[in-house]
Amino acid sequence: MNHTTHPPDHTVRERTGAATAAPPPARTAARRRPTSQQWAAWAFLAPVTLYLVLFYAYPLYRNLDLSLRDYTVRSFVQGNAPFTGLENYRKVLDDPTxxxxxxxxxxxxxxxxxxxxxxxxxxxxxxxxxxxxxxxxxxxxxxxxxxxxxxxxxxxxxxxxxxxxxxxxxxxxxxxxxxxxxxxxxxxxxxxxxxxxxxxxxxxxxxxxxxxxxxxxxxxxxxxxxxxxxxxxxxxxxxxxxxxxxxxxxxxxxxxxxxxxxxxxxxxxxxxxxxxTTFATWSYRLGFGNLLPAFGPGAAVGNLLVVAALVFGLVYLRVQRKQAMA
Missing domain, CATH: 1.10.3720.10 (MetI-like)
Structure with missing residues (x-):
């Protein structure tokens, strides 16, 4: 007596070129989850990101806030300095120094x-x-x-x-x-x-x-x-x-x-x-070199230095881009 075995349906579909069934939903969800390599990449980026935020982004923000408010020693500690806008920058520009x-x-x-x-x-x-x-x-x-x-x-x-x-x-x-x-x-x-x-x-x-x-x-x-x-x-x-x-x-x-x-x-x-006297020494003297420190004008002078360095950095990037395209 002859017994004929039939291959499973999915085998027949693959041989005949028919479309295979869609993957189950659990497998699709697993693919969307971060892999171990992605978690490792984020782990390596985390210390650098934290360092940049703590030692670059926050000091820049704090210095900008100092330059836009009328800080005294008391308000610097208590944090209730009034907002003055660009008044500190005007004082710096009008200063004889x-x-x-x-x-x-x-x-x-x-x-x-x-x-x-x-x-x-x-x-x-x-x-x-x-x-x-x-x-x-x-x-x-x-x-x-x-x-x-x-x-x-x-x-x-x-x-x-x-x-x-x-x-x-x-x-x-x-x-x-x-x-x-x-x-x-x-x-x-x-x-x-x-x-x-x-x-x-x-x-x-x-x-x-x-x-x-x-x-x-x-x-x-x-x-x-x-x-x-x-x-x-x-x-x-x-x-x-x-x-x-x-x-x-x-x-x-x-x-x-x-x-x-x-x-x-x-x-x-x-x-x-x-x-x-340069901007660096003037900024320090305004903020820390006097008995009554002028935190706002000192921060304003420091921001002028930051802007100058940023402008030259952008000019450098532009020149490098032109040289690369030439």
């Missing part, structure tokens, strides 16, 4: 950026020759960058002291009269600029040297075979290929230099007679 502080901030930032980049680039090209002891000398140039800023500023204050500083002692050897570096309105801004350049050169050296390492050496060899001298190779190969690294170096240097406070405050405290 605004004009000199703006000029000093621009001069301080521009001069430091130019000299830090120029000296850093020259040193990077020099150390790119890979001569003996180049690694040791390059490490020594990093010392100003590794020292705490309070140590560097205190050292420069001692070196530029009018009476016992080593700089005036060296100048006296060649017959130059002592210079009042830190106590003269004509020299105080120059003094803090010199100190900040010395501190910022190692950063430019490290970043630009790393950029030089990515340039193929074969390009220099081909240019040398074509008769290009060292200066021509620098202008035609080094600078163009180093442009992206130079852009980010200048942007980071700009943001850092705009907010330099500790060097100026330790060396001159913005004086004498506001001769070295």
């Amino acid at each position: 605004f004009g000199p502080a703006l000029v000093h901030t621009v001069v301080f930032t521009a001069v430091c950026l130019v000299f830090q980049y120029a000296v850093g680039l020259a040193l990077a090209v020099f150390f790119n020759q890979h001569f003996r002891l180049s690694a040791t000398l390059r490490a020594l140039f990093l010392v100003p960058w590794l020292l705490p800023l309070i140590v560097s500023a205190s050292t420069w204050s001692w070196m530029l002291n009018s009476d016992s500083g080593i700089v005036n002692s060296l100048l006296s050897v060649v017959g130059v009269d002592p210079v009042h570096w830190l106590t003269s309105p004509e020299w105080s801004l120059t003094s803090v600029i010199i100190a900040n350049i010395w501190i910022g050169v190692p950063f430019n050296l490290v970043v630009l040297y790393s950029g030089l390492q990515s340039i193929p050496h074969s390009l220099y060899e081909a240019a040398a075979l074509d008769g290009a001298n060292a200066w021509r190779r620098f202008w035609s190969i080094t600078l163009p290929l180093l442009r992206p690294v130079s852009a980010i170096t200048l942007l980071l240097g700009l943001v850092y230099t705009l907010k330099v406070f500790d060097i100026i405050w330790i060396m001159t405290k913005g004086g004498p007679a506001d001769a070295s």
Whole structure:
């Protein structure tokens, strides 16, 4: 007796090409649930998000709130300061210190950026020759960058002291009269600029040297075979290929230099007679340097620095986008 077995219905449907049944609702719901990889991604993002909210978003919001209200010490603690709108910004713009502080901030930032980049680039090209002891000398140039800023500023204050500083002692050897570096309105801004350049050169050296390492050496060899001298190779190969690294170096240097406070405050405290006052030191002096602090105007000056850094950052992004599309 022959027994014929029949395959299940779903097997017949698959062989005949018929449509299969829809997955059960439980399986569809399971697919919509976050997977373990997605939970892991959120777990890794959570600390960064919390850090940005606590140390960036909230301070910016708090600083904006300070600049829009009339805060006193009591209202700062109790939290019932009246809303004044843009009154604090008007006070800042009408303050006699605004004009000199703006000029000093621009001069301080521009001069430091130019000299830090120029000296850093020259040193990077020099150390790119890979001569003996180049690694040791390059490490020594990093010392100003590794020292705490309070140590560097205190050292420069001692070196530029009018009476016992080593700089005036060296100048006296060649017959130059002592210079009042830190106590003269004509020299105080120059003094803090010199100190900040010395501190910022190692950063430019490290970043630009790393950029030089990515340039193929074969390009220099081909240019040398074509008769290009060292200066021509620098202008035609080094600078163009180093442009992206130079852009980010200048942007980071700009943001850092705009907010330099500790060097100026330790060396001159913005004086004498506001001769070295910048927006950073002025903001601190308004908010914390007086017996009756002006929290609102101090926050307003700080917000002006934030806006300036944001504008330059947007300009940098726009330039980078144009270069990428070119």
